[in-house]
Amino acid sequence: MTIYFYSTREQYGCFSNFSAHGFVLEDLYWYTSEHYFQAQKFVGTFHLEQIRLAKTPKEAAKMGRERSRPLRPDWEQVKDGIMKKAVLCKFETHPDIREILLSTGDEEIVENSPIDYYWGCGADGSGKNMLGIILMEVREILRPEDGTK
DSSP states (O other): OOEEEOSTTSTTGGGSTTSSOOEEETTEEESSHHHHHHHGGGTTSHHHHHHHTOSSHHHHHHHHTOTTSOOOTTHHHHHHHHHHHHHHHHHHHOHHHHHHHHTTTTOOEEEOOSSOSSSSOOTTSOSOOHHHHHHHHHHHHHSOTTOOO
16 A cells, blocks of 8 residues: 655654654754755855744745755755755654654655655656655665564
8 A cells, every 4th residue: 555645734744844853964953854955955055054944844945946045056966865864864863753654664655746746746646756765765774673564
């Protein structure tokens, strides 16, 4: 059974980058994985701190998409690794949601975003679902060494 998620208010809402599961990464506290991801587009600039301190993940996402800000030139090459780093840290930090992720066994995880064809599956299901793929990779990393599921 494929596991779909999108809204933070749904059963698997903790899989969303907007879920309120903060963590410390690179000696800074991040309110959500969305804050971390968007800020990394502007590493080495004051924009990083502005986004880190955004009041909501929605605001952080909006700020990260503003093209008046100087997007780092290697963004397309590094964005998947940055997302994986944030998601892994989030699930390592919070045992409760780590258990939820591990409880999905070997099921496919899909971000059911009707608008995102890269991170999600898109309106017609043809999207890359990169966030779902990263969640499944993180699940493998976090899976207990003894092989139990």
